[in-house]
Amino acid sequence: MTILPRRSRLTGASSSDRGLPNATVARLPLYLRALTQLRSQGSQTCSSDQLAESTGVSSANVRKDLSHLGSHGTRGVGYDVDHLRAEIAQAIGQTQDWNVVLVGAGNLGTALAAYPGFTSRGSRIVAVVDADPARVGEQVGDLAIESIDHLETIITERAVSIAIVATPGQAAQTVADQLVGAGVTSILNLAPVALRVPEGVDVRQVDVAAELQILAYHEQRKGHPREEAEVSR
Amino acid sequence: MTILPRRSRLTGASSSDRGLPNATVARLPLYLRALTQLRSQGSQTCSSDQLAESTGVSSANVRKDLSHLGSHGTRGVGYDVDHLRAEIAQAIGQTQDWNVVLVGAGNLGTALAAYPGFTSRGSRIVAVVDADPARVGEQVGDLAIESIDHLETIITERAVSIAIVATPGQAAQTVADQLVGAGVTSILNLAPVALRVPEGVDVRQVDVAAELQILAYHEQRKGHPREEAEVSR
DNA sequence: ATATGTGAACCACTTCACAGCA
Protein backbone atom coordinates (compact mmCIF):
# COMPACT_ATOMS: atom_id res chain seq x y z
CA MET A 1 0.00 0.00 0.00
CA THR A 2 2.79 2.32 0.86
CA ILE A 3 5.02 3.75 -1.80
CA LEU A 4 8.03 1.51 -1.87
CA PRO A 5 9.71 -1.14 0.25
CA ARG A 6 12.74 1.16 0.26
CA ARG A 7 15.32 -1.47 1.14
CA SER A 8 16.76 -0.49 4.42
CA ARG A 9 20.31 -0.90 3.26
CA LEU A 10 23.28 0.18 5.24
CA THR A 11 23.04 3.84 4.49
CA GLY A 12 25.69 5.33 6.70
CA ALA A 13 29.34 4.70 6.26
CA SER A 14 29.79 1.21 7.58
CA SER A 15 33.30 0.15 8.46
CA SER A 16 34.43 -1.47 5.25
CA ASP A 17 32.41 0.98 3.13
CA ARG A 18 34.33 3.86 1.57
CA GLY A 19 31.03 5.75 1.23
CA LEU A 20 30.61 9.24 2.60
CA PRO A 21 27.49 10.61 4.32
CA ASN A 22 25.14 12.12 1.75
CA ALA A 23 25.21 15.48 3.45
CA THR A 24 28.99 15.51 3.21
CA VAL A 25 28.96 14.59 -0.46
CA ALA A 26 26.61 17.48 -1.14
CA ARG A 27 29.08 19.88 0.41
CA LEU A 28 32.28 18.65 -1.20
CA PRO A 29 31.60 20.66 -4.37
CA LEU A 30 31.39 23.78 -2.21
CA TYR A 31 34.77 23.11 -0.65
CA LEU A 32 36.22 22.44 -4.06
CA ARG A 33 34.89 25.77 -5.31
CA ALA A 34 36.31 27.58 -2.29
CA LEU A 35 39.70 25.89 -2.59
CA THR A 36 39.96 26.73 -6.26
CA GLN A 37 39.29 30.33 -5.38
CA LEU A 38 41.79 30.33 -2.52
CA ARG A 39 44.43 28.82 -4.73
CA SER A 40 43.88 31.43 -7.40
CA GLN A 41 44.49 33.99 -4.67
CA GLY A 42 47.80 32.37 -3.91
CA SER A 43 46.96 30.77 -0.58
CA GLN A 44 49.07 27.71 0.17
CA THR A 45 47.12 26.66 3.21
CA CYS A 46 43.74 27.35 4.76
CA SER A 47 41.95 26.69 8.03
CA SER A 48 38.54 25.19 8.59
CA ASP A 49 37.44 28.66 9.63
CA GLN A 50 38.38 30.08 6.26
CA LEU A 51 36.54 27.32 4.47
CA ALA A 52 33.57 27.88 6.74
CA GLU A 53 33.59 31.58 5.94
CA SER A 54 33.62 31.06 2.19
CA THR A 55 31.08 28.26 2.02
CA GLY A 56 28.58 29.16 4.72
CA VAL A 57 29.12 25.84 6.49
CA SER A 58 30.14 25.86 10.17
CA SER A 59 33.80 25.22 10.85
CA ALA A 60 33.06 22.17 12.99
CA ASN A 61 31.06 20.76 10.13
CA VAL A 62 33.86 21.47 7.69
CA ARG A 63 36.30 19.56 9.87
CA LYS A 64 33.93 16.66 10.30
CA ASP A 65 33.31 16.49 6.57
CA LEU A 66 36.98 16.56 5.72
CA SER A 67 37.79 14.00 8.37
CA HIS A 68 35.62 11.54 6.45
CA LEU A 69 38.17 11.74 3.65
CA GLY A 70 40.91 10.87 6.10
CA SER A 71 43.21 13.14 8.00
CA HIS A 72 44.79 15.62 5.69
CA GLY A 73 45.16 18.69 7.84
CA THR A 74 48.02 19.75 10.08
CA ARG A 75 47.12 20.67 13.63
CA GLY A 76 47.99 24.21 14.45
CA VAL A 77 48.31 25.05 10.76
CA GLY A 78 45.35 24.00 8.65
CA TYR A 79 44.98 22.26 5.32
CA ASP A 80 47.27 22.37 2.34
CA VAL A 81 45.13 23.93 -0.36
CA ASP A 82 46.50 21.97 -3.29
CA HIS A 83 46.57 18.68 -1.48
CA LEU A 84 43.05 19.04 -0.13
CA ARG A 85 41.77 20.07 -3.51
CA ALA A 86 43.26 16.98 -5.07
CA GLU A 87 41.86 14.84 -2.29
CA ILE A 88 38.32 16.13 -2.75
CA ALA A 89 38.53 16.00 -6.52
CA GLN A 90 39.55 12.38 -6.19
CA ALA A 91 36.70 11.61 -3.81
CA ILE A 92 33.98 13.02 -6.02
CA GLY A 93 35.45 11.72 -9.24
CA GLN A 94 36.60 15.00 -10.71
CA THR A 95 39.94 13.70 -11.84
CA GLN A 96 38.39 13.37 -15.25
CA ASP A 97 35.41 14.87 -17.02
CA TRP A 98 32.03 13.20 -17.09
CA ASN A 99 30.17 13.17 -20.36
CA VAL A 100 26.67 14.53 -20.09
CA VAL A 101 23.77 14.51 -22.52
CA LEU A 102 21.33 17.39 -22.36
CA VAL A 103 17.76 16.64 -23.38
CA GLY A 104 15.54 19.57 -24.28
CA ALA A 105 16.79 22.57 -26.25
CA GLY A 106 14.27 25.09 -24.95
CA ASN A 107 15.20 28.31 -23.20
CA LEU A 108 16.65 26.63 -20.18
CA GLY A 109 18.36 23.87 -22.14
CA THR A 110 20.16 26.23 -24.47
CA ALA A 111 21.19 28.43 -21.56
CA LEU A 112 22.76 25.44 -19.84
CA ALA A 113 24.45 24.29 -23.03
CA ALA A 114 26.17 27.64 -23.19
CA TYR A 115 27.14 27.71 -19.52
CA PRO A 116 30.93 27.59 -19.18
CA GLY A 117 30.83 26.51 -15.54
CA PHE A 118 30.29 22.83 -16.25
CA THR A 119 33.52 22.15 -18.06
CA SER A 120 35.58 23.80 -15.38
CA ARG A 121 33.86 21.66 -12.80
CA GLY A 122 34.09 18.20 -14.19
CA SER A 123 31.16 17.82 -16.57
CA ARG A 124 31.18 18.14 -20.31
CA ILE A 125 27.99 18.34 -22.32
CA VAL A 126 28.69 16.14 -25.31
CA ALA A 127 25.27 16.22 -26.94
CA VAL A 128 22.13 18.33 -27.03
CA VAL A 129 19.05 16.41 -28.02
CA ASP A 130 15.52 17.54 -28.78
CA ALA A 131 12.28 15.87 -29.73
CA ASP A 132 11.31 18.51 -32.28
CA PRO A 133 12.63 17.47 -35.73
CA ALA A 134 12.55 21.12 -36.80
CA ARG A 135 15.20 21.95 -34.24
CA VAL A 136 17.60 19.19 -35.28
CA GLY A 137 20.76 20.56 -36.83
CA GLU A 138 20.42 23.93 -35.16
CA GLN A 139 23.59 25.11 -33.49
CA VAL A 140 23.68 25.51 -29.71
CA GLY A 141 27.01 26.69 -28.36
CA ASP A 142 29.41 24.51 -30.28
CA LEU A 143 27.09 21.57 -30.56
CA ALA A 144 24.42 20.80 -33.13
CA ILE A 145 21.05 19.65 -31.85
CA GLU A 146 20.52 15.99 -32.53
CA SER A 147 17.38 13.91 -32.74
CA ILE A 148 16.16 12.21 -29.64
CA ASP A 149 15.87 9.05 -31.73
CA HIS A 150 19.63 8.78 -31.67
CA LEU A 151 19.81 8.77 -27.87
CA GLU A 152 20.96 5.21 -27.56
CA THR A 153 23.78 5.58 -30.07
CA ILE A 154 24.88 8.86 -28.55
CA ILE A 155 24.90 7.46 -25.05
CA THR A 156 26.81 4.30 -25.81
CA GLU A 157 29.24 5.75 -28.32
CA ARG A 158 30.09 8.80 -26.25
CA ALA A 159 30.23 6.98 -22.95
CA VAL A 160 27.52 9.07 -21.35
CA SER A 161 26.22 8.07 -17.95
CA ILE A 162 24.70 11.36 -16.75
CA ALA A 163 21.80 13.22 -18.36
CA ILE A 164 20.17 16.58 -17.81
CA VAL A 165 16.44 16.65 -18.48
CA ALA A 166 15.34 20.15 -19.45
CA THR A 167 12.11 19.31 -21.25
CA PRO A 168 8.57 20.45 -20.47
CA GLY A 169 7.06 18.62 -17.54
CA GLN A 170 4.79 16.33 -19.51
CA ALA A 171 7.67 14.97 -21.58
CA ALA A 172 10.06 14.38 -18.73
CA GLN A 173 8.98 10.90 -17.63
CA THR A 174 9.05 9.53 -21.18
CA VAL A 175 12.48 11.02 -21.73
CA ALA A 176 13.69 9.58 -18.44
CA ASP A 177 12.48 6.14 -19.48
CA GLN A 178 14.35 6.43 -22.76
CA LEU A 179 17.47 7.60 -21.00
CA VAL A 180 17.40 4.75 -18.53
CA GLY A 181 16.70 2.32 -21.34
CA ALA A 182 19.76 3.62 -23.13
CA GLY A 183 21.98 3.11 -20.12
CA VAL A 184 21.98 6.41 -18.25
CA THR A 185 22.22 5.90 -14.50
CA SER A 186 22.18 9.48 -13.21
CA ILE A 187 19.67 12.16 -14.08
CA LEU A 188 19.54 15.82 -13.19
CA ASN A 189 15.89 16.72 -13.61
CA LEU A 190 14.94 20.33 -14.21
CA ALA A 191 11.37 19.57 -15.20
CA PRO A 192 8.81 20.19 -12.47
CA VAL A 193 7.72 16.59 -12.01
CA ALA A 194 8.91 13.70 -9.87
CA LEU A 195 10.61 11.09 -12.01
CA ARG A 196 10.03 7.42 -11.49
CA VAL A 197 13.20 5.45 -12.15
CA PRO A 198 14.38 1.93 -11.40
CA GLU A 199 16.56 1.05 -8.46
CA GLY A 200 20.15 2.00 -9.08
CA VAL A 201 19.40 5.14 -11.04
CA ASP A 202 20.01 8.39 -9.19
CA VAL A 203 17.87 11.45 -9.74
CA ARG A 204 18.45 14.93 -8.46
CA GLN A 205 15.73 17.46 -8.82
CA VAL A 206 16.16 21.19 -9.34
CA ASP A 207 13.00 23.27 -9.36
CA VAL A 208 13.50 27.00 -9.37
CA ALA A 209 9.79 27.78 -9.07
CA ALA A 210 9.58 25.59 -5.99
CA GLU A 211 12.56 27.39 -4.47
CA LEU A 212 10.72 30.66 -4.93
CA GLN A 213 7.68 29.19 -3.23
CA ILE A 214 9.79 28.21 -0.27
CA LEU A 215 11.15 31.74 -0.05
CA ALA A 216 7.61 33.08 -0.32
CA TYR A 217 6.59 31.03 2.70
CA HIS A 218 9.28 32.63 4.83
CA GLU A 219 8.58 36.01 3.32
CA GLN A 220 4.96 35.70 4.30
CA ARG A 221 5.94 34.92 7.85
CA LYS A 222 8.13 37.96 8.06
CA GLY A 223 4.98 39.99 7.67
CA HIS A 224 6.51 41.85 4.84
CA PRO A 225 4.81 45.22 4.21
CA ARG A 226 3.55 44.23 0.81
CA GLU A 227 0.05 45.47 1.32
CA GLU A 228 0.85 48.44 3.44
CA ALA A 229 -0.57 50.81 0.89
CA GLU A 230 -4.00 49.32 1.44
CA VAL A 231 -3.79 48.99 5.17
CA SER A 232 -5.04 52.07 6.94
CA ARG A 233 -2.91 53.34 9.74
CA MET B 1 37.25 31.50 16.68
CA THR B 2 34.38 29.61 15.22
CA ILE B 3 32.15 31.17 12.64
CA LEU B 4 29.18 32.77 14.34
CA PRO B 5 27.30 32.76 17.63
CA ARG B 6 24.21 31.81 15.66
CA ARG B 7 21.40 32.81 18.02
CA SER B 8 19.72 29.66 19.15
CA ARG B 9 16.19 30.68 18.35
CA LEU B 10 13.27 28.35 18.80
CA THR B 11 13.57 26.51 15.56
CA GLY B 12 10.97 23.82 15.82
CA ALA B 13 7.26 24.48 15.86
CA SER B 14 6.57 25.60 19.36
CA SER B 15 2.96 25.47 20.48
CA SER B 16 1.87 29.01 19.76
CA ASP B 17 4.08 29.14 16.66
CA ARG B 18 2.33 28.56 13.35
CA GLY B 19 5.68 27.67 11.85
CA LEU B 20 6.17 24.43 9.96
CA PRO B 21 9.28 22.24 9.97
CA ASN B 22 11.67 23.34 7.23
CA ALA B 23 11.62 19.95 5.60
CA THR B 24 7.85 20.11 5.40
CA VAL B 25 7.89 23.58 3.88
CA ALA B 26 10.28 22.36 1.21
CA ARG B 27 7.78 19.65 0.22
CA LEU B 28 4.60 21.69 0.19
CA PRO B 29 5.31 22.96 -3.33
CA LEU B 30 5.51 19.35 -4.48
CA TYR B 31 2.14 18.53 -3.02
CA LEU B 32 0.70 21.65 -4.59
CA ARG B 33 2.04 20.59 -7.97
CA ALA B 34 0.62 17.11 -7.58
CA LEU B 35 -2.77 18.37 -6.44
CA THR B 36 -3.02 20.77 -9.36
CA GLN B 37 -2.32 17.88 -11.66
CA LEU B 38 -4.83 15.61 -9.94
CA ARG B 39 -7.48 18.28 -10.11
CA SER B 40 -6.91 18.79 -13.80
CA GLN B 41 -7.51 15.06 -14.17
CA GLY B 42 -10.83 15.45 -12.45
CA SER B 43 -10.01 13.79 -9.14
CA GLN B 44 -12.14 15.06 -6.27
CA THR B 45 -10.22 13.29 -3.59
CA CYS B 46 -6.84 11.65 -3.14
CA SER B 47 -5.05 9.48 -0.63
CA SER B 48 -1.65 9.96 0.94
CA ASP B 49 -0.55 7.01 -1.16
CA GLN B 50 -1.46 8.81 -4.36
CA LEU B 51 0.38 11.92 -3.25
CA ALA B 52 3.32 9.77 -2.30
CA GLU B 53 3.32 8.16 -5.69
CA SER B 54 3.32 11.45 -7.57
CA THR B 55 5.86 13.28 -5.45
CA GLY B 56 8.33 10.60 -4.50
CA VAL B 57 7.77 11.23 -0.79
CA SER B 58 6.75 8.30 1.43
CA SER B 59 3.08 8.14 2.33
CA ALA B 60 3.81 8.32 6.05
CA ASN B 61 5.81 11.44 5.44
CA VAL B 62 3.01 12.93 3.38
CA ARG B 63 0.55 12.37 6.20
CA LYS B 64 2.92 13.79 8.79
CA ASP B 65 3.54 16.84 6.65
CA LEU B 66 -0.14 17.46 6.04
CA SER B 67 -0.98 16.92 9.68
CA HIS B 68 1.17 19.94 10.46
CA LEU B 69 -1.36 22.03 8.58
CA GLY B 70 -4.12 20.62 10.74
CA SER B 71 -6.42 17.72 10.09
CA HIS B 72 -7.96 18.04 6.71
CA GLY B 73 -8.33 14.46 5.60
CA THR B 74 -11.18 12.03 6.09
CA ARG B 75 -10.29 8.64 7.52
CA GLY B 76 -11.15 5.85 5.19
CA VAL B 77 -11.46 8.29 2.31
CA GLY B 78 -8.49 10.61 1.90
CA TYR B 79 -8.11 14.30 1.22
CA ASP B 80 -10.39 16.62 -0.70
CA VAL B 81 -8.21 17.80 -3.57
CA ASP B 82 -9.59 21.32 -3.82
CA HIS B 83 -9.70 21.88 -0.11
CA LEU B 84 -6.17 20.60 0.46
CA ARG B 85 -4.88 22.64 -2.43
CA ALA B 86 -6.36 25.78 -0.94
CA GLU B 87 -5.00 24.87 2.46
CA ILE B 88 -1.45 24.45 1.19
CA ALA B 89 -1.65 27.52 -1.03
CA GLN B 90 -2.69 29.48 2.03
CA ALA B 91 0.14 28.04 4.12
CA ILE B 92 2.88 28.95 1.67
CA GLY B 93 1.42 32.30 0.72
CA GLN B 94 0.31 31.43 -2.79
CA THR B 95 -3.06 33.08 -2.53
CA GLN B 96 -1.53 35.92 -4.47
CA ASP B 97 1.54 36.51 -6.59
CA TRP B 98 4.91 37.61 -5.25
CA ASN B 99 6.80 40.20 -7.19
CA VAL B 100 10.31 39.15 -8.08
CA VAL B 101 13.21 41.06 -9.54
CA LEU B 102 15.67 39.17 -11.69
CA VAL B 103 19.25 40.41 -11.69
CA GLY B 104 21.47 39.34 -14.55
CA ALA B 105 20.27 39.04 -18.12
CA GLY B 106 22.78 36.49 -19.31
CA ASN B 107 21.86 33.13 -20.81
CA LEU B 108 20.38 31.77 -17.62
CA GLY B 109 18.66 35.00 -16.65
CA THR B 110 16.90 35.43 -19.96
CA ALA B 111 15.86 31.79 -19.93
CA LEU B 112 14.26 32.25 -16.53
CA ALA B 113 12.60 35.48 -17.57
CA ALA B 114 10.88 33.58 -20.34
CA TYR B 115 9.88 30.64 -18.16
CA PRO B 116 6.09 30.44 -17.87
CA GLY B 117 6.17 28.22 -14.80
CA PHE B 118 6.69 31.03 -12.31
CA THR B 119 3.47 32.89 -12.90
CA SER B 120 1.40 29.77 -12.59
CA ARG B 121 3.12 29.05 -9.31
CA GLY B 122 2.86 32.25 -7.42
CA SER B 123 5.80 34.36 -8.55
CA ARG B 124 5.80 37.12 -11.11
CA ILE B 125 9.01 38.58 -12.46
CA VAL B 126 8.33 42.30 -12.57
CA ALA B 127 11.76 43.52 -13.61
CA VAL B 128 14.91 42.29 -15.30
CA VAL B 129 17.99 44.23 -14.37
CA ASP B 130 21.54 44.12 -15.73
CA ALA B 131 24.79 45.89 -14.97
CA ASP B 132 25.77 46.26 -18.61
CA PRO B 133 24.48 49.62 -19.93
CA ALA B 134 24.57 48.24 -23.46
CA ARG B 135 21.89 45.71 -22.56
CA VAL B 136 19.50 48.22 -21.03
CA GLY B 137 16.37 48.64 -23.09
CA GLU B 138 16.70 45.26 -24.72
CA GLN B 139 13.51 43.22 -24.65
CA VAL B 140 13.41 39.99 -22.63
CA GLY B 141 10.09 38.22 -22.74
CA ASP B 142 7.67 41.08 -22.24
CA LEU B 143 9.99 43.10 -20.06
CA ALA B 144 12.67 45.58 -21.02
CA ILE B 145 16.03 45.25 -19.30
CA GLU B 146 16.56 48.06 -16.82
CA SER B 147 19.70 49.47 -15.31
CA ILE B 148 20.91 48.06 -12.03
CA ASP B 149 21.20 51.63 -10.83
CA HIS B 150 17.44 51.77 -10.59
CA LEU B 151 17.24 48.79 -8.27
CA GLU B 152 16.07 50.72 -5.26
CA THR B 153 13.27 52.49 -7.09
CA ILE B 154 12.16 49.29 -8.77
CA ILE B 155 12.11 47.39 -5.52
CA THR B 156 10.18 49.93 -3.50
CA GLU B 157 7.77 51.04 -6.21
CA ARG B 158 6.90 47.54 -7.37
CA ALA B 159 6.73 46.06 -3.89
CA VAL B 160 9.45 43.49 -4.55
CA SER B 161 10.72 41.42 -1.66
CA ILE B 162 12.24 38.45 -3.51
CA ALA B 163 15.14 38.55 -5.95
CA ILE B 164 16.81 36.08 -8.25
CA VAL B 165 20.54 36.54 -8.69
CA ALA B 166 21.67 35.17 -12.05
CA THR B 167 24.90 37.08 -12.46
CA PRO B 168 28.43 35.76 -12.87
CA GLY B 169 29.93 34.57 -9.61
CA GLN B 170 32.20 37.50 -8.98
CA ALA B 171 29.34 39.99 -9.20
CA ALA B 172 26.91 38.10 -6.98
CA GLN B 173 27.98 39.37 -3.56
CA THR B 174 27.93 43.01 -4.65
CA VAL B 175 24.50 42.55 -6.19
CA ALA B 176 23.26 40.83 -3.05
CA ASP B 177 24.46 43.75 -0.95
CA GLN B 178 22.63 46.18 -3.21
CA LEU B 179 19.48 44.08 -3.07
CA VAL B 180 19.53 43.85 0.68
CA GLY B 181 20.22 47.55 0.91
CA ALA B 182 17.21 48.21 -1.23
CA GLY B 183 14.96 46.14 0.99
CA VAL B 184 14.96 42.64 -0.48
CA THR B 185 14.68 39.99 2.22
CA SER B 186 14.74 36.78 0.16
CA ILE B 187 17.27 35.82 -2.47
CA LEU B 188 17.41 32.89 -4.82
CA ASN B 189 21.06 32.66 -5.76
CA LEU B 190 22.04 30.91 -8.98
CA ALA B 191 25.59 32.14 -8.96
CA PRO B 192 28.15 29.60 -7.75
CA VAL B 193 29.23 31.44 -4.62
CA ALA B 194 28.01 31.51 -1.03
CA LEU B 195 26.30 34.80 -0.29
CA ARG B 196 26.87 36.63 2.95
CA VAL B 197 23.70 38.37 4.07
CA PRO B 198 22.50 39.93 7.32
CA GLU B 199 20.28 38.14 9.80
CA GLY B 200 16.70 38.09 8.62
CA VAL B 201 17.48 37.69 4.95
CA ASP B 202 16.86 34.25 3.47
CA VAL B 203 19.03 32.81 0.75
CA ARG B 204 18.45 29.69 -1.24
CA GLN B 205 21.21 28.40 -3.42
CA VAL B 206 20.79 26.54 -6.68
CA ASP B 207 23.94 25.28 -8.32
CA VAL B 208 23.46 23.00 -11.29
CA ALA B 209 27.15 22.28 -11.70
CA ALA B 210 27.35 21.18 -8.07
CA GLU B 211 24.36 18.88 -8.60
CA LEU B 212 26.20 17.24 -11.46
CA GLN B 213 29.23 16.79 -9.25
CA ILE B 214 27.10 15.05 -6.67
CA LEU B 215 25.74 12.72 -9.32
CA ALA B 216 29.29 12.11 -10.52
CA TYR B 217 30.27 10.97 -7.05
CA HIS B 218 27.58 8.31 -7.03
CA GLU B 219 28.30 7.44 -10.62
CA GLN B 220 31.92 6.82 -9.76
CA ARG B 221 30.92 4.48 -6.97
CA LYS B 222 28.70 2.46 -9.26
CA GLY B 223 31.73 1.59 -11.27
CA HIS B 224 32.80 -0.94 -8.69
CA PRO B 225 30.69 -4.01 -7.98
CA ARG B 226 29.55 -3.06 -4.52
CA GLU B 227 26.10 -2.36 -3.30
CA GLU B 228 25.07 0.98 -4.63
CA ALA B 229 23.86 3.87 -2.56
CA GLU B 230 20.67 5.75 -2.98
CA VAL B 231 20.77 9.47 -3.49
CA SER B 232 18.46 11.58 -1.38
CA ARG B 233 16.61 14.85 -1.60
C1' DA C 1 -12.67 -2.23 4.85
C1' DT C 2 -9.90 1.64 4.33
C1' DA C 3 -7.10 5.53 5.12
C1' DT C 4 -5.89 9.21 8.40
C1' DG C 5 -3.35 11.01 12.42
C1' DT C 6 0.20 10.36 15.74
C1' DG C 7 3.22 8.78 19.74
C1' DA C 8 7.39 6.24 19.88
C1' DA C 9 11.45 4.41 17.93
C1' DC C 10 14.87 5.18 14.89
C1' DC C 11 18.23 7.45 12.05
C1' DA C 12 21.30 10.97 9.98
C1' DC C 13 23.38 14.84 10.73
C1' DT C 14 25.15 18.90 13.44
C1' DT C 15 27.18 21.03 17.25
C1' DC C 16 29.81 20.90 21.38
C1' DA C 17 33.80 20.59 23.81
C1' DC C 18 38.08 19.08 24.37
C1' DA C 19 41.99 15.83 23.65
C1' DG C 20 45.87 15.52 20.64
C1' DC C 21 49.44 17.27 18.06
C1' DA C 22 52.44 20.54 15.35
Place this chain on the structure above:
DNA sequence: TGCTGTGAAGTGGTTCACATAT
Protein backbone atom coordinates in the same frame (compact mmCIF):
# COMPACT_ATOMS: atom_id res chain seq x y z
C1' DT D 1 49.85 28.68 21.13
C1' DG D 2 46.65 27.38 17.31
C1' DC D 3 44.04 24.40 14.79
C1' DT D 4 42.73 19.68 13.68
C1' DG D 5 40.21 15.49 14.70
C1' DT D 6 36.66 13.22 17.22
C1' DG D 7 33.79 11.05 20.93
C1' DA D 8 29.55 12.58 23.11
C1' DA D 9 25.50 15.20 23.30
C1' DG D 10 21.90 17.41 20.94
C1' DT D 11 18.59 18.31 17.03
C1' DG D 12 15.52 17.66 13.40
C1' DG D 13 13.43 14.60 10.58
C1' DT D 14 11.68 9.94 8.92
C1' DT D 15 9.61 5.61 9.57
C1' DC D 16 6.93 2.41 12.20
C1' DA D 17 2.89 0.67 13.82
C1' DC D 18 -1.45 1.15 15.42
C1' DA D 19 -5.38 3.59 17.55
C1' DT D 20 -9.03 6.12 15.52
C1' DA D 21 -12.55 7.48 12.51
C1' DT D 22 -15.79 6.86 8.56
